[in-house]
Amino acid sequence: MTKLCVLSFGTAVSYAQVSTAQDSIVRPPVQLDEVLVEGKSKTDPVFSMFKSEPEKKVVQSKNVADLFRDINGFALIKRGNYAIDPSFRASQYEQLNVQFNGGTKVMHACPNRMDPITTHVIPEEIERVEVVKGPYTFRYGPTFGGIVNLVTQEVERQEKGYHGKVNFGGENNGNAITTFANVKYVQEDLDVNFNAGYRDFGNYEDGNGNEVPSSFKSTDYGVQLGYNPNENQRIQVGFRQSFGRDVLHAGLPMDTKEDNSNVLSLDYKLDGLSGDIRALSAKLYRSKVDHIMSNELRPSYNSTEAVSEVDATTLGGRMELEWRPVQNLKLYTGIDALSVGRIGNRTRLVKRNMNGDLLPMPMEFVDEVWQDAQIDDYGAFVEGKYPISEKFLINIGVRYDLVRSKADAPAEDFVALYPDLEARTENNISATASFKYMVDSNLLFELAFGRGVRSANMIERYINHFTVGQDAYEYVGNPYLDAEVNNQFELGMKANSHFGGYVFNGLDYGASVYYSIYENYIVAIIDPSLDKKYMPMVQPTEVKRFANLDQAYKTGFEVFAQLDFLKDFSFKTELSYVYAKNKDLDESLPLTPPLVSRFNLRFEKEKMWARATYTLTSKQSDIASSFGETETDGYGIVDLSFGAKPFQHFTVGVAATNLFDVAYHNHLNFSFVNQADYGRVPINDPGRNLTAFVQYSF
Numbered sequence: 001m002t003k004l005c006v007l008s009f010g011t012a013v014s015y016a017q018v019s020t021a022q023d024s025i026v027r028p029p030v031q032l033d034e035v036l037v038e039g040k041s042k043t044d045p046v047f048s049m050f051k052s053e054p055e056k057k058v059v060q061s062k063n064v065a066d067l068f069r070d071i072n073g074f075a076l077i078k079r080g081n082y083a084i085d086p087s088f089r090a091s092q093y094e095q096l097n098v099q100f101n102g103g104t105k106v107m108h109a110c111p112n113r114m115d116p117i118t119t120h121v122i123p124e125e126i127e128r129v130e131v132v133k134g135p136y137t138f139r140y141g142p143t144f145g146g147i148v149n150l151v152t153q154e155v156e157r158q159e160k161g162y163h164g165k166v167n168f169g170g171e172n173n174g175n176a177i178t179t180f181a182n183v184k185y186v187q188e189d190l191d192v193n194f195n196a197g198y199r200d201f202g203n204y205e206d207g208n209g210n211e212v213p214s215s216f217k218s219t220d221y222g223v224q225l226g227y228n229p230n231e232n233q234r235i236q237v238g239f240r241q242s243f244g245r246d247v248l249h250a251g252l253p254m255d256t257k258e259d260n261s262n263v264l265s266l267d268y269k270l271d272g273l274s275g276d277i278r279a280l281s282a283k284l285y286r287s288k289v290d291h292i293m294s295n296e297l298r299p300s301y302n303s304t305e306a307v308s309e310v311d312a313t314t315l316g317g318r319m320e321l322e323w324r325p326v327q328n329l330k331l332y333t334g335i336d337a338l339s340v341g342r343i344g345n346r347t348r349l350v351k352r353n354m355n356g357d358l359l360p361m362p363m364e365f366v367d368e369v370w371q372d373a374q375i376d377d378y379g380a381f382v383e384g385k386y387p388i389s390e391k392f393l394i395n396i397g398v399r400y401d402l403v404r405s406k407a408d409a410p411a412e413d414f415v416a417l418y419p420d421l422e423a424r425t426e427n428n429i430s431a432t433a434s435f436k437y438m439v440d441s442n443l444l445f446e447l448a449f450g451r452g453v454r455s456a457n458m459i460e461r462y463i464n465h466f467t468v469g470q471d472a473y474e475y476v477g478n479p480y481l482d483a484e485v486n487n488q489f490e491l492g493m494k495a496n497s498h499f500g501g502y503v504f505n506g507l508d509y510g511a512s513v514y515y516s517i518y519e520n521y522i523v524a525i526i527d528p529s530l531d532k533k534y535m536p537m538v539q540p541t542e543v544k545r546f547a548n549l550d551q552a553y554k555t556g557f558e559v560f561a562q563l564d565f566l567k568d569f570s571f572k573t574e575l576s577y578v579y580a581k582n583k584d585l586d587e588s589l590p591l592t593p594p595l596v597s598r599f600n601l602r603f604e605k606e607k608m609w610a611r612a613t614y615t616l617t618s619k620q621s622d623i624a625s626s627f628g629e630t631e632t633d634g635y636g637i638v639d640l641s642f643g644a645k646p647f648q649h650f651t652v653g654v655a656a657t658n659l660f661d662v663a664y665h666n667h668l669n670f671s672f673v674n675q676a677d678y679g680r681v682p683i684n685d686p687g688r689n690l691t692a693f694v695q696y697s698f
């Protein structure tokens with residue numbers, strides 16, 4: 001009898017699937033997992049959002065900054081125009097779980113983060129940016145501050161046959177050019193996708209007409225092969241390479257000569273099962289980054305020639321099962337692994353003594369940059385979604401991480417500092433519970449708690465007297481750091497209403513408020529017991545060591561409202577604010593962005609679209625003085641863009657960013673370092689930039 005019930009239930013479910021599938025005429029192919037599923041608010045994690053770039057409405061070639069610019073709550077950490085890291089609600093770097101396509105990671109090789117994950121992809125390739133705003137799901141790896149999933153083109157969703165596009169972009173500020181080509185061939189059981197791009201950016205000028213050393217060249221390509229053995233399975237292999245050349249970093253002591261990366265990934269999905277197990281997905285990947293940087297073009301080259309050659313190898317994978325143990329309970333169980341190994345040295349040729357006199361014989365020194373460090377994380381997770389009632393959904397998840405860390409080639413002075421240095425194992429437990437209350441299809445309330453745990457990264461553990469911060473201090477790692485913990489609470493709502501037959505057609509609005517209690521927050525603090533290793537006479541003469549804070553927290557909110565009017569127009573306003581406090585030092589936590597308000601007027605028709613944005617960034621006076629931060633003035637920036645489809649297959653676009661040529665810098669920008677023409681002042685952002693873009697697609 002029980003069996004029969006299961007059977008008839010199974011039939012009912014598959015019947016339901018068939019009837020929904022009929023709407024789209026053919027059954028959609030199996031899709032690989034992403035963090036969010038469009039239009040499935042019942043399965044998406046709580047407090048998630050995505051930004052998709054409808055490629056037919058494009059007006060300019062993208063850069064990494066553009067991927068995040070319009071997402072409320074995001075800010076950018078810039079070391080120049082190339083090495084740009086996203087920051088979300090004052091969480092950054094490894095505090096954010098940044099990945100490609102539901103789990104692939106590319107870890108940087110450079111101790112100065114000249115090569116973050118965002119530099120190893122063609123921005124035009126990114127079709128969608130998915131965000132989970134806190135530690136509210138642990139299916140995609142350990143998550144402290146949130147998940148950022150960069151989704152490249154999903155070929156399996158595309159129409160059958162040959163497709164492709166070619167585009168060219170030009171920018172007047174910095175004489176930048178970008179080119180990109182894509183060809184794909186999609187069949188029922190087989191698909192191929194090929195991308196290639198080349199970008200050449202010159203130095204940009206700020207609003208005062210000063211040139212900022214920021215030029216770079218990058219060449220990228222990627223191939224992806226998909227095979228669907230039957231309608232329930234998909235296998236996908238991807239390989240991509242990226243070559244950065246001659247990258248100038250205004251805010252770092254050296255420049256990139258070469259940065260080569262490659263990523264190989266293998267994905268498998270088995271879907272549509274009808275027993276207790278409904279789906280299986282698996283992923284394996286390997287990425288490698290080789291990085292060479294030098295100070296050849298910098299003032300310090302006169303006294304010391306320095307070249308660093310560093311490599312990072314990342315290996316990882318995940319396997320997940322989706323279960324339906326009882327009716328309506330969606331249970332996910334899985335394991336994952338992430339292993340990062342880095343090697344490399346800095347070679348210094350000292351040509352002058354401390355008084356500036358030429359040495360008769362230059363002296364060569366070799367410094368260990370990474371001390372052959374390795375960090376492995378093995379995780380297991382269980383997460384369940386259950387509708388308590390039609391409108392009330394609960395999600396509970398737990399995750400365990402075993403983190404192994406070691407340094408195979410520690411420097412002598414590092415061993416002297418940490419005599420008992422050996423491999424270390426940490427056990428981390430993360431957990432989350434959240435609720436969604438769907439009052440009706442137009443009103444949603446969300447409530448969540450998440451405890452996200454992050455073990456220290458390799459810089460925080462093993463860096464040995466390098467200037468890796470935004471300030472000029474030498475930093476020393478601490479292999480015994482406790483993992484930092486984010487206990488985040490969040491409450492939010494989203495609503496929309498549509499009115500027909502009026503001037504105003506619709507109103508969307510939403511807000512969320514959060515509070516994070518941090519345990520063992522990791523920052524670098526001046527340690528009087530340490531002596532400076534390199535150039536001990538040059539200020540600052542103190543040394544910083546990474547340490548755990550006792551008490552710290554952050555709190556903040558995001559609000560948005562969008563009004564649609566006259567059918568084709570919309571006006572959107574967004575606000576994001578975060579306040580962070582380091583109670584131990586009675587100051588803000590570093591890298592806390594100021595209040596940002598954005599006003600956006602948009603016109604959109606099938607063959608023509610335009611947009612005006614006014615972004616008002618407030619003054620930031622809540623600063624982390626111990627981090628070398630200074631107050632940053634507020635500023636307002638106007639951007640305009642216009643695009644059209646004059647003929648079939650062709651899209652053209654023009655845009656003006658920073659229309660009024662305002663000279664400004666964001667609070668999170670790095671300062672100039674080791675530059676002939678600049679003292680240690682924050683790097684200004686680009687002044688007015690006029691861009692043009694053409695795209696042919698078929």
Ligand SMILES: [Cu+2]
Nearest residue numbers: 110112114293
């Ligand atoms: Cu570097």
